[in-house]
Every structure is written in structure tokens, then in C-alpha cells.
Amino acid sequence: MYIKNLNLINFRNYKELSLSLSSGANIFIGDNAQGKTNVLESIYYCSLGKSHRTNKDKELIKWGAKEAYVSIYVSKERLDKRIDIKIFKEGKKGIRVNSIKLNTISDLIGVCNVVMFSPEDLKIVKESPSYRRRFIDMELSKLNKRYYHSLVQYNKVLNERNTVLRKWNSDKNIIEVYDRQLSSYGSFIVKERLKYIQMLNEKGKEIHKKITSESENIDFKYITSIKDYDNIEKELFKLLSENAQKDFEKGITSLGPHRDDFLININNIDTRKFGSQGQQRTAVLSIKFASLEIVKEQSGEYPILLLDDVLSELDFKRQRYILNSIKKVQTIITGTGIIDIKNYLDSDVKVYTVKDGTIE
DSSP states (O other): OEEEEEEEEEETTEEEEEEEOOSSEEEEEOOTTSSHHHHHHHHHHHHHSSOSSOSOGGGGBOTTOSEEEEEEEEEOSSOOEEEEEEEETTSOEEEEETTEEOSSGGGTTTSSOEEEEOGGGGHHHHSOHHHHHHHHHHHHHHHOHHHHHHHHHHHHHHHHHHHHHTOTTSOTTHHHHHHHHHHHHHHHHHHHHHHHHHHHHHHHHHHHHHHTTTSOOEEEEEEOSOOOTTSHHHHHHHHHHHTHHHHHHHTSOOOSGGGOEEEEEETTEEHHHHOOHHHHHHHHHHHHHHHHHHHHHHHSSOOEEEEESOGGGSOHHHHHHHHHHOTTSOEEEEESSOOSOTTTSOSOEEEEEEETTEEO
16 A cells, blocks of 8 residues: 555645655655645544544645645555545545545545554653553554444443432433443444454564564553453453442543553563653664554555654664664664665665745
């Protein structure tokens, strides 16, 4: 899978842009705040129907314009796809794939898979569980439409349950109705997350050893209040019921997949609490390249790899690992300058200069 063409109209700081991309490496260089990341954002947006930088679609529209347009042409093994998205000022959007209008975002997922690696991804290791949940939810949603649907429904029911919990005069018996729905959707979410953590271990351990010359072992472990993995739905319902009174007192649902986490250990040490910055960066690198391999294994094709100004953040050994690993994947790289890249990449490379919303 690779993107042949990218077209933008009034997207971020681009009034109009049309690019023909290499199936190998595409390197965008320029000073900060010139529009390099906006190119990656537009591709990410076509993949998932949302930006990785903002929840407000109207912020993607160029200042003074009424609407924006993003289009990519994707070459795939079975059938090429053209994705067109029009973004309107009021925040709405229209999505078409091969000229067919999509009714839901879930229909877009999987058409063009991407894996993005940016400096902000350090938060997956360093910050609160919400960042790790968001990562695993995004990766699973790419691979499994049922997971995406279950996640949307779970969050909808969760919000409704929390609303009831905050009303002391509400009928407490209705909580059981919500608990059964949460248990049903939540059990599927937990099962799929457990499977993903297993795949992350299978792929990530090997990758991490290569990056660290076998001096470190990485391990991922899912953290949940559920203990009986053979009866997840039954146990989740039981836990929700047992905690209902406490939830009423706090006005919020205290347990479930929305509270779960996963540990990232290097040499049996919690990387978030005790890992060095170098170890944390390497952990993220292992996670992202494991994700790349998981998508390939599950979908049959490598996703597009987006590297947003990450090479300058890594030491030479980690830079070399990335550049040696991307030869089989279409990669879009941004940076403020070209490091010694061409010694590692083949001839299928395009280099672009970005300046104030124009690209050469």
C-alpha cells in the first residue's frame, strides 16, 4: 500500500497543493511552522477521519476560507482507492471513497492504514493511562470495525450511566440496565486489548532486542480489575454491580475498560517511573514498529509510516535502525534538515523543501 497523489485546498496553511509521492521515502525539510506537519496531518486525516492534533475539524480550514478539501489516491494490492474529504466551516465533513459517499467514519477505517510516530508519542510511556488507552484503541480500531463500534457504544452507555449516577433522585434499578450493556461491550473491548498486548509482546520483544543490541528486554502487561479472563463479561457485570453504591457517592463509574492501563517494562522495571529518557524513546520506537508489523500481519499490507520530526530526537543507533527498517514501507519524513539519510535508503527517494505553505 502506498499513496500516489496528495491534493489539498485551503487545508491549514496550504491554499492549494498537489503532490506526486514516491512509493519509498518522501522527505520534507524546512524550518519550523512552515507546514511540514500539516502534510502528515492531512494523510492521517484521510486514514481515520480525524486529526491527531485537534478535535475541531474547522481548525483545519485555512484562515479566511469557507471550506477545505483533502484527497489522496492510494495504490493497494487488490483495488486502488481514492479518498476525498470536504471539511465545512460549521465543523461538518463529507467523505467519499471512489466517489461513493460514506455514511459513517467506521466505513473509512482500514481503507488507508497509517502508523504515525511523533515526539508527542513519548506520552504513551511517560504520561497517564489515558494516553496508553488512546494508543491501543486507535490501533485496534484500524484493524477491527467491530472494535470501533463497541468502543463508541461503550462510551455512549458510560456517559449515560454517569449522568444517572449524578442524579440522586434517579431510579437506582436502571443502573443494572446500563451495567449489562457495559459488560457486553466492555468484555469484547478487554478481550481484543488482551490479544493486542500479546501481539505487541510477540513483535515488540524482537524489535527492542535489535535496537538495543540485545542488552534490553521489553515486556507489555495489561492492567485491569478483571481477574477471570475466561468469564470477562460475567465478572465485569459483577464488579459494576458491587461498586454501584460507591459510584453513586462519587458520581462516576469507577472501573471498566475506560480505567484500564498497560505496563511497559524494560528489564522488569516500570519504564514510566524508572526508565531513562533514552529507554523511554526506545520503548516508543519498539511500540510503533511493532504496530507496523501487526498491521501488515492482520491486513496483508504494510501501512504508510509517518515520521514527524523524530530522527533529530534520536541518537545515531536508533536513527540507523529506523532508516534500515523503512525500505519496504512508504515513509513520509519531516525534519529541519537532511541527516545522512541516503546511505541507508535506496534510490526511490523524493526530497521536498517546505516554506510558508509552498513545497518544491
